[in-house]
Amino acid sequence: MARKSRQAAGSAHSQAESPDSAVIRFDMDRPLQLESGQFLAPLQVAYNTYGTLNAARSNAILICHALTGDQHVANVHPVTGKPGWWEIMIGPGRLMDTNRYFVICANVLGACMGTTGPSSINPATGRPFGLDFPVITIGDMVNAQAMLIEHLGIDKLLSVVGGSMGGMQVLDWAARYPERVFSAMPIATGAKHSAQNIAFDEVGRQAVMADPDWRGGRYIEEGTRPEKGLAVARMAAHITYLSEQALQRKFGRALQDRDSRTFSFDADFQVESYLRHQGSSFVERFDANSYLYLTRAMNYFDMAADHGGRLANAFAGSKTRFCVISFTSDWLFPTSDSRAIVHALNAAGAPVSFVEIESDKGHDAFLLDEPALFATMRGFLEAAAAARGV
């Protein structure tokens, strides 16, 4: 087991430096100015594209991934061998038909699948950044993506789409670059992180940092990995992605491969076994320091605060068409968060549609085959494409 995960760890780490996807490097002469005031250069952005950019360069859709997602949105994952996280939505004949649209997904700044992050080599020291990596924000992620989109020669994206942390990026894109975003689909997200969300993230970060193998963030050089801490962080977070009903329906109090309680701390219950599996498979593909940085970026996200305390100011005069989607059983980003976005967009006079989808699958519903989600997204995208002449 230790050997296997060590190998996987090597594989995940090699993805950080030389990923199995396209890569664009911005050299020292093109530094990214971060919201903290610091500059980041050189910058590497790893991304995948699907379909072909049309001659008018008007059919591009940017997918923004969530906290633990990556650019492998519609292809087999190079580390896990599993299908892309939104492969059910993207491909020939699918909702985002790659015969018609040019779909782009980039690994976010601070992540660990090839875009510059804490496990990248710090050019100043020749060692992995670790905690010397600057604290980044959702806006920094968006600015890095904007450099990629500019490099691809796309002035205006047909749509920017994403759920959860991806939805935060969608909102930030629309606010920061309104003229470059024709339509936007923020799904299962919010314009700020709630106290409860920050609290859960802090539990995860403390679990990582309490693991002796974390070594103050220098685990790559020291040849260790804070797997236990990161797994606990994932287990706690994973509960927030589900709903009480979904857990009850899936597991109830069922026992795992046994007929009775063992009077031990083994994973007697199926739900325990499931969470342990979620934790152990996560650490094979994710970097612990990235987890700290990305959750921090989400915690810092507060669009209203960045716009004079009024969320509507972020979207003043926006011509972007919005389609906001929430799920009834999502308690991480409840419908009230989406309604606050809709309220602000209305106050700003932006064209906004909003749907709350009935689902008992919790926050993760946005990743699943939810017919009502697909119908809404398809209709919105097709109307946007028609209006844009795609």
Added chain:
Amino acid sequence: MTDAELRDLSSATQARVDHLVVAEMVTPGARVLDVGCGDGALLSLLVRMRQVDGRGIELSREGVATCVSHGHAVIQGDADTDLGDYPDDCFDFVILSQTLQATRNPRRVIEQMLRIGHHAIVSFPNFGHWGVRSSLFFKGRMPVTANLRHAWYDTPNIHFCTIRDFVALVEEIPATMEKAVALNAAGERIGFNAPWWLWNLLGEQAVFLIKRV
């Protein structure tokens, strides 16, 4: 438009006569909110005929999805609770088409419409129509007609009113009556000079254009 023109347009465009009457009241290029916009038929007509910047609110998710697929900006929401989220004067026209009778607090809804829009357009089935009255008078039963298709026990329509009731409410709010149209069963407009009592008796549907005093 004359009644004949209205009828021709209705059959040519497959648009409902009451929708055409609403469209006639809306100025070209206006900012419009359709409250209870259903599948977006009226919004589509207004975009086509009046080139409006149209928005909608609709209770059913299916309705919203259909509207969205037609390119309309529509929010899943409730006329009774969600109009309060809109700023003052953000629309030229706020429309409540065949939805008034399904609201929990019709007066509050109309007041909100007048707050967020310069004008409000309200259309509703007239409960004072002779057919309704005769059903009650002769059969002693709640009416079930082409316009009022639900049985009393499962109807979403909880606040029926007559044309006279609505006129009284407009005076009570108070709001200014700008225009009123009553349609008979054949979809023809009842003469403008006819007295209210005749409208109330013959009008199967009514469409009112009102604004703040």
